[in-house]
Amino acid sequence: MLVAAVTVSDMASPAPGAGFQNKNRVAILAELDKEKRRLIQNSSMNNPGASIPLSRPALNKDFRDHAEQQHIAAQQKAALQHAHAHSSGFFITQDSSFGNLILPVLPRLDPPPPAE
Template sequence: MFPRIEPESSALAGFQNKNRVAILAELDKEKRKLLMQNQSSTNHPGASIALSRPALNKDFRDHAEQQHIAAQQKAALQHAHAHSSGYFITQDSAFGNLILPVLPRLDPE
């Protein structure tokens, strides 16, 4: 009567839901922070200069994180090419895979 839910798919759905909740919580926290900063800058006109600093730190952190991921992707790609006869590419994956195999399409005969 009821569709059977595979444990792997329910675990994945649970992970995705937790990830969404964490993202929404982070967005809400940032929104509150910006609203509070906006209120304080209207009370103190000179305070708007200091508001750009947190964005610079976040941009720097994001750039460093991207470089780290790129280095991991490069290492994974080199390892895969050295130890496999297949072909792999770097690709962002919803499942966190750093590299993905490329499978050729074969024409049906």
């Protein structure tokens, strides 16, 4: 295990090349900022309508939602017809959290009177 001893006087005085590194870092950041601005300006000139938001995706989403609802309604109708044709029970269409398109309706029966 290596332990470096650092004194307070070492920390107080900057390293000999620290000023040069800081100036170099500032120059690089300034150059990157200029390049970034130039690229943004060029892209906006080449594609003038690129910054205009389009409302088309919302329209497509609404259309998709409507088509999905129609598809589910058709599935519910088919499931309901199949259940009524093949079962003696009664079913209703229902939006279920569990993905059930139809649910059976169970009648409530009064409990039998207590035997005396």
